Amino acid sequence: MMAKIKTAVLGATGTVGQRFVSLLASHPWFELVAVAASPASAGKRYADAVRGRWTPAVEVPTPVAGLTLARALEDRGAVAADVELAFSALDLDKETTRAVEEEYAASGVAVVSANSAHRWTEDVPMIIPEINAGHVALVDGQRARRRWGRGLLAVKPNCSLQSYVPVVKAWERFAPQRVSVTTLQAVSGAGRTLDDWPEMRDNVIPYIPGEEEKSEREPLKILGAVNGRRIRLAQRPAFSATCLRVPVSDGHLAAASIEFEKPATGDELRAALADFRPATAGLDLPSAPERFLYLYGDDDRPQPRRDRDVDGGMAVAVGRLHEDGGPRRWKFVALSHNTVRGAGGGAVLLAELLVAKGYISPA
Ligand SMILES: NC(=O)c1ccc[n+]([C@@H]2O[C@H](COP(=O)([O-])OP(=O)(O)OC[C@H]3O[C@@H](n4cnc5c(N)ncnc54)[C@H](OP(=O)(O)O)[C@@H]3O)[C@@H](O)[C@H]2O)c1
Known part of the structure; x- marks a missing residue:
């Protein structure tokens, strides 16, 4: 082993x-051997630092509870010296985040980030492993150009799009031309809970700063192709997004309409979802869901509370498939868990992919 x-x-x-x-x-x-956060948390035992704000359903894991928090920026040298891999969940301004993540990578650490700061850096792959695992090839050029040795930088995309982009990918052979999507996004996507955000009770906020642009642009990089040391963006489909904050704790739901160049029947679209072969098939990645896409036939599914945890929160739930005035236009609803598949779980799966492809290994 x-x-x-x-x-x-x-x-x-x-x-x-x-x-x-x-x-x-x-x-x-x-x-997990090191945890780091802001100077306000540094020096505290991990369990003490998160007391009163721990949100996962499981207890704080015992080995981690006793770790002392370092300062992610100021103690970078010491943290980097102890690890081969770092997951970044920092919430800093973009410029600082970019610099910090690059400094860790330059110190020989493989950095896998949930942050958006590097998503449009040309030589940084942005990956949903089941869709564009091949984009890890960008790391070769990244390492050569930046002389990073064992260090690297890879990112996962925004949480809003993890539900509908896999569906669009599964229907690639019908040549999607346009996707119009409305996302209904949980409060945890803003780092909040229903308890600490009373304004969200009995309410919907029809704007999430920066989210619509990410939901429209990032899919084009994910669905794009490796072209030397960069990704050639997909030309089609064109995405149009409206992003709403809704009073749900976890799970981003998307209601989408899609227009194809080639006509499709409902049976063909259902079969394409059922037969979708993830780009990770055969790699035995520990966090990969048993099945990536779950199709629901009942009209009242998927629902965030009932379906966000399917396959440990790593799968995508799809339903409400119905024709929209002809065989080239269809509507569907898709759901993914924003802090599992859309953040932590998606990033862990990406790190596993990088291990499987030989880019990360024990020292
Ligand atoms: N929430 C989601 O569903 C989601 C999904 C995908 C991506 N993301 C992205 O993931 C990142 C983290 O999001 P979040 O919701 O987890 O944010 P969050 O709850 O506000 O946590 C931010 C983290 O950054 C640390 N931090 C803040 N200022 C720092 C500083 N000056 N030096 C070092 N560490 C500092 C905080 O430490 P302290 O506790 O010590 O302040 C905390 O650990 C963001 O970039 C976000 O856009 C979030």
Whole structure:
């Protein structure tokens, strides 16, 4: 059995950081040995620092509870010296985040980030492993150009799009031209809970700053193709998004309409979802869901509370498939767990992919 890969979580006290901590507690490949956050948390035992704001359903894992928090920025040298892999869940301004993540990578650490700061950096792959695993090839050029040795930088995309982009990918052969989507996004996507955000009770906020642009642009990089040291963006489909904050704790739901160049029947579309072969098939990644896409026939599914945890929160639930005035236009609803598949779980799966492809290994 391979030795475990020593791992840190940067921003370990936040919503996404906590999710990383709970997912890594008994991970077969990764051993969580360092946690870091802001100077306000530094020096505290992890369990003390998250007391009163721990959100995962499981207890704070025992081995991590006693770890002392470091400062993610100021103690970078010491943290980097102890680990081969770091998950970044920092919430800083973009420029600082970019610089910090690059500094860790330059110190020989493989950085897998939930942050958006590097999503449009040309040589940084943005990956949903089941869809565009092949984009890891960008790491070769990244390492050569930046002389990073064992260090690397890879990111996962925004949580809003993890529900509908897999469906669009599964229907690729019908040549999707346009996707119009309305996302109904949970409060945990803003790092909040229903308890600490009373304004969200009995309410919907029809604007999430920056989210619509990410929901429209990021799919084009994910669905794009490796072209030397960069990704050639997909030209089609064109995405149009409206993003709403809704009073749901976890789970982003998307209501989408899609227009194809080629006509499709409902049976063909259902078969394409059922037969979708993830790009991770055969790699035996520990966090990969048994099944990536779950299709519901009942008209009242998927629902966030009932269906966000399907396959440990790593699968995508799809339903309400219905024709929209002809065989080239269809509507559907899709759901994914925003802090599992959309953040911590998606990033852990990406790190597993990088291990399977030989880009990360124990020292
Ligand atoms: N929430 C989601 O569903 C979601 C999904 C995908 C991506 N993301 C992205 O993931 C990142 C984290 O989101 P979040 O919701 O987990 O945020 P959060 O709950 O506010 O947590 C932020 C983390 O960053 C740390 N931090 C803040 N200022 C720092 C500083 N000056 N130096 C070092 N550490 C500092 C905090 O430490 P302290 O506790 O010590 O302040 C905390 O650990 C964001 O970039 C977000 O956009 C979030």
